[in-house]
Amino acid sequence: MTNKDSYNKIINSWINARNNTIVNKPIIDFADYINSKGTILDIGCGTGMPIAKYLSDRNFSITGxxxxxxMIEAAKSVGINNVVFCICDFFDFDSDEKFNGVIAWDSLFHFPKERQIEIYNKVYQLLAPGGYFLFTHGKKEDEHIDKMFGEQFYYSCxxxxxxxxxxxxLGFDIVYSIENFVEEKDQRDWVVLARKK
Known part of the structure; x- marks a missing residue:
């Protein structure tokens, strides 16, 4: 069983949950830092709700x-403007375009632990100079299986x-690093906004 299979199984529960979640303040901050009409890569975009929809409404061009x-089928059905959704493993993703922003909200913890170190260099290469990287993460080194909507998921960090x-x-400046982030009913162990020099 893989996370991909599990996400395919929980799609309806996921849609019901995500369509009613807020756009967290760090996502708004991330958008505020990037020039209007910039390009953004959304790693683990899911159904595009609410993040890709919010960024589209802010006039960014998004690749999810x-x-x-x-998840991608559901994302395409929403009718979000200025977005291209791709079924793709991030490690297989390539682009000649350099992005003004990369966001990985609740996705990096699904990557295999032995490949976690690769994420940051790949993001750095995909970012334009001065581009921003926003992500959520655990605080301690970890690898475990947990359940969501009755299905098993792999997590690591x-x-x-x-x-x-x-x-x-690598050459990132840390704009902010927030431990134990809480906003309304949402909480994350660690939220980081960084900028490529």
Whole structure:
């Protein structure tokens, strides 16, 4: 069983949940930092709701990638403007275009632990100079299986200090790093907004 299979199975529950969630303030901050009409890559875009929809309404051009065919099918059915949705593993994604922003909200923790280190260099290469990277993450090195809507999902992450050190070595400036982020009913262990120098 893979996360892709699990997401395909929970699609209806996911749609009901995501269509009623807020756009968190760090996502609004991320959009505010990027020039109007910029380009954004959404890693693990899901159904496009509410994030791609919000960014589209802000006049950004979005490329959304997700492994789940059902998620992408649902995303395409919403009718979001200025967006291209692709069924794709992020590690297989390539683009000649350099993005003004990359967002990975609740997606990096599904990547295999042995490949987590690759994420940051790949994002750095995909970003235009001065581009922004917003992501959520765990604080401690971890790898586990958990359930969501009755289906099993794989999760992993590297430690917060290791990720910060790795990003600084690559050439990222950390705009902010928020531990134990809470907004209304939403909470995240760690939220990071970084900028490519």
């Amino acid at each position: 990638v997700d492994l789940s065919a059902k 590297l430690s917060k200090d290791f990720v910060l050190s790795l990003m600084k070595d």
